[in-house]
Structure formats: structure tokens, C-alpha cells
Amino acid sequence: KMRNPHQEEFQQAVKEVLASLIPVLAKHPEYMKQSILERIVEPERMISFRVPWIDDEGNVQVNRGYRVQFNSALGPYKGGIRFHPTVNDSIIKFLGFEQIFKNALTGQPIGGAKGGADFDPKGKSDTEIMRFTQSFMTELSNYIGPDQDVPAGDIGVGQREIGYMFGQYKKMRGGYQAGVLTGKGVGYGGSLARKEATGYGTVYFMDAMLKDNGLSISGSKAVVSGSGNVSIYAMEKLTQLGAKVIACSDSDGCIYDEQGIDLATVKRLKEEGNCRIYEYVNVHPKATFYEGCTEIWSIPCDIALPCATQNEINVQAAKQLIANGVKAVGEGANMPSTLEAVEVFMNNHILFAPAKAANAGGVAVSALEMAQNSARIAWSFDEVDRKLHQMMHTIYKDSTEAAEEYGESRNLVVGANIAAFKKVSAAMISQGVI
């Protein structure tokens, strides 16, 4: 805390991981001797830079850009870029720290990183987005590369922004290097099924967890927060597997549709850009809009998937979900539940799929995009989807087995942290004191 003052989200993420590792450290004194914990919480490199750009009125605007290259024990730095006004050192470090473990769980050769800027894309024109993104990449291009650091999208950064960044990188580096970014358009080196991967992967993980506990997605009622990339494809896969999704949201509030959310309308609203989720009610007058970010958690459901942002489920929301009979919670977003909310779920024996395991599908398919780029081949949608499904099942199995080994049966928070930590720390120890 003294080294990282005012970095609450980072401290929260570290606290959760370290608490899980107590039994591992007791069994393996070599980790303490090697100061693995002290090393793993310290980024290998943290870059922060000025991003000047010109808005449509001709005014010069300045934002702050970041890239934290947290850990390269397992492979090149890998992690998304977030454009959101709340981005700061703490947010980027918490996301980068989580990314180390998530990436380890995928079994792919990728290290952990994260980046972004405190830029608010809302209400910006396409040319403003392009100018900002180009300025951001002009500086970032000094620190990334296909074998060094491979960014991707996150909140506020989708295929359009990745495209602009890719174009600018090419211009800065004098040539096409497919492997420098993932989440690219399929027409120029992107992987099929990448845009679906995080949402689909979260549902595959949930499916494995439910089946292992004698339950099923089919016939269940689900609520999914957010209405962005992760949320939309989580809703799509839930529906394909026979669930009825009755609510989703954005930062204004949530829509409740007893008939089941019409995904085509949500997709259209989001594709139109600058559209808000309350506009759904204009198309489906029987649906209801509730104002406020946490309203969605008061809607009774069997399955809850927080897929919007960090700390969106607090203790009160967790208790409300339980009172309404929720059976399983799966984190599609990064750290969407507060530490206290997670404790409430665990104490009440709710099946709980933690983010770093449940939402690892996105980065797992990003690693497959890197592999396809290196080999100059393109796999079919079904082939990528099959590999994603397999990876999510393996992550579930590894996390369950690690929890079992340390006497915390069915505690996937502990299991995922331990399974990932063991892989990263083994590689760090093999590579000496670096």
C-alpha cells in the first residue's frame, strides 16, 4: 500500500490473489526465498505518455496514455487497450496484474500487459476517434511488436479502433506486420470468432461449471449486464444453449424484457453508434427500462453474468441476487464483483466463476490469432470455436483440480489463482532473478 498509494483497484486485485496463495506458500517455501510475490506485483515496465490530438473544432486536446508491461515470463506481453475517462494508473495496473494470471490459464505462450487512455469516445465523431487513436499509436508503436508486446481491444476499443491503430503502426514502422495487434478485422489478418470469443467463452465456462454440479443452462433465466462486445456474445451463446436472457444494460440503466431480449435490436442499437439501451423500449414497448447501474441485479434470475465493468456488483447487489434465488454467477467483465461481494457468494455456496478464468476466452483466441498470423493461415469459424470450447473446459478442469489439491474444493477463485500462479512462478524461477 505504501508503494502504490491511491491505487485502490490494483490493491484489491493483488489482495484477492495473495489471499488465495497462502496454502501454496506454506507448501512451497522456495517461492518466499525467491521473493516471487514481491517480483510478481511489480510491473516489468510501466509507460505513461502524452496523447495530443485536434478535435473537430480545431482545438488541441490532451489525454494521458498508458501501457503496463507487467510480466513476460510466459511469452510476449499481451493485453487489451481501454479508452474510458476512468482510466488511471490503478485501473491499468489492476487489469495488467489480472492479465498475467488469465493468460497463464489459457495455456498459450503469452505474458501479461494492459494499456489505455483517459479518453472518452462517447459523443466523438469518427474523425476525432481516428485522430486520437493515431496519436496514441504514434507513441505506443515505440514499445510494441509481434514478438514483444501485442495489444488488443477492451472497453471503448473495438474493431474500428484496432483498425486505425493497425494502420498507424504500419505507417510508423514502414510495413505490414500482422502480428502486432489482435482483434483485427477478418479481411486483414483478424481471426474468425475473435469478436465472439470472450462472451462465448464465459458461457462455455459457465456450462462446464453447471454441468459439473448437476445443473444446466437450458431452461434457465439469465441477466447479463452491459451491452458491449462481451455482453452481446454472452447473450447470444446463452440463448443458443437454451437460456432465456431477460435483461441487459449500459451505464444509463437496464432493460427488462420478460419475452427474452431481442438480440438483433441490441446489436443494431450498438452498431449504429452513440445509441443508448433505453431506445430498445421504442422497438419493444412491452419491455421496461430501469434507470441506474445496479438495478439489473434486482431482477430475479438463475444465472447472472456481469459483463460491463469493475466493481459493478457490491454486497447489496450480491445479497439481492441470492435473495432472488440466483444459482450461478459468471464474471465476463474484469473484477466486476467487489471482494466483499465475492465473499457473500462463496459463503452462500453460489456457483461462482471468477473473471480471470471465465473471461479468458478472448485472450485465448487472440493467441490463436497470433498463431494464424505467424503461420500465414486462417482457420474456419468452427475450428476456432472448437479450440475455444476446449480451452475453456481445460481452464475449468485446471482450476477445479488446483482448488481440490489445496483443500478448497469447488472454490474456483482460489483454484484459478493457484493454477495460474504456479505456471508463472515456475517460469520466473527458471529464468533467474530478473
Ligand code: NDP
Ligand atoms: P465495451 O466497450 O464493448 O462494452 C462495455 C459495456 O459496458 C457497454 O455497454 C457500457 O455501457 C457498459 N458499462 C460500462 N460501465 C457500466 C456501468 N457502470 N454500469 C453498467 N454498464 C456499464 O467493452 P467490452 O464488452 O469489451 O468489455 C466489458 C468488460 O469485459 C470489461 O471489464 C473488459 O475489461 C472485460 N473484458 C473484455 C474482453 C474483450 O475481449 N473485449 C476480454 C476480457 C475481458 P456505456 O456504453 O453506457 O458505457
